[in-house]
Amino acid sequence: MRATLLIIDDDEKLNGLLQDFLSDFGFEVITAAHPKRGLERLEQENPDLIILDVMLPSMDGFEVCKTIRQTHSTPIVMLTARGEVMDRVVGLELGADDYLPKPFEPRELVARIQSVLRRVQPQENNSSHLDFGGLSIDLAKHKVELEGETVELTTMEFAALALLVQHAGTVLNRDQILEELRGIECDAFNRSVDITMSRLRNKLRDDPKHPRFIKTVWGTGYMFIGNE
Numbered sequence: 001m002r003a004t005l006l007i008i009d010d011d012e013k014l015n016g017l018l019q020d021f022l023s024d025f026g027f028e029v030i031t032a033a034h035p036k037r038g039l040e041r042l043e044q045e046n047p048d049l050i051i052l053d054v055m056l057p058s059m060d061g062f063e064v065c066k067t068i069r070q071t072h073s074t075p076i077v078m079l080t081a082r083g084e085v086m087d088r089v090v091g092l093e094l095g096a097d098d099y100l101p102k103p104f105e106p107r108e109l110v111a112r113i114q115s116v117l118r119r120v121q122p123q124e125n126n127s128s129h130l131d132f133g134g135l136s137i138d139l140a141k142h143k144v145e146l147e148g149e150t151v152e153l154t155t156m157e158f159a160a161l162a163l164l165v166q167h168a169g170t171v172l173n174r175d176q177i178l179e180e181l182r183g184i185e186c187d188a189f190n191r192s193v194d195i196t197m198s199r200l201r202n203k204l205r206d207d208p209k210h211p212r213f214i215k216t217v218w219g220t221g222y223m224f225i226g227n228e
Helices: 012-023 035-045 061-069 085-093 106-120 155-166 174-182 192-203
Strands: 004-008 028-032 049-053 076-080 098-101 129-132 135-138 143-146 214-217 221-224
Touching: 004 012, 004 035, 012 028, 012 106, 028 035, 035 049, 035 061, 049 061, 049 106, 061 076, 061 085, 076 085, 076 106, 085 098, 085 192, 098 106, 106 155, 135 155, 155 174, 155 192, 155 221, 174 192, 174 221, 192 214, 192 221
Parallel strands: 004 028, 004 049, 049 076, 076 098
Antiparallel strands: 129 135, 135 143, 214 221
16 A cells, blocks of 8 residues: 655645655655645544645644654654754654755655655554553554553654564663664764654653653663563
């Protein structure tokens, strides 16, 4: 089945070029040049992934991302014209799954899209359903419940939780986590791992000082301890 992509960008010429380019890679592509129209198309089309520009009229990409995250967990790749560290940090804090600074090579965008979509594909795993003291994780269905209540996680948050669970009892450093989740090397200014872990902990109601599930190993990284 072809994955459907929704592009929300006010540059209609770029939208057309990306639509043609991405279609060649087997994607179904729909576009919106205005944020309001983009939100409408999200409801109408239920896309598999959203490509969201930061610089938009009347409502910037950060606000659009925040609005989407109130009701949808659809993966979001944000495009930022400046590529500044703070733009990336804000986007990740609001729930974006990846970011790409403009100008970019279209083939790199394809790689980012494919990487994010791979993380949301059902996994063939005989032990796909796991339980840890009130925390239930279904790896195949990408479903998480805490004390019987559904926990809505973004693609990146779920991928981080799944990675930690699959290496329970083992400390993973930030470079390892980032490379596994994004396929890129970590740099000194990249806070995406810490941001993702902070958001994940909040949703799991996990106190960093007295963790039930995710333990911070200071100066090193993180470890899942739910099976202790």
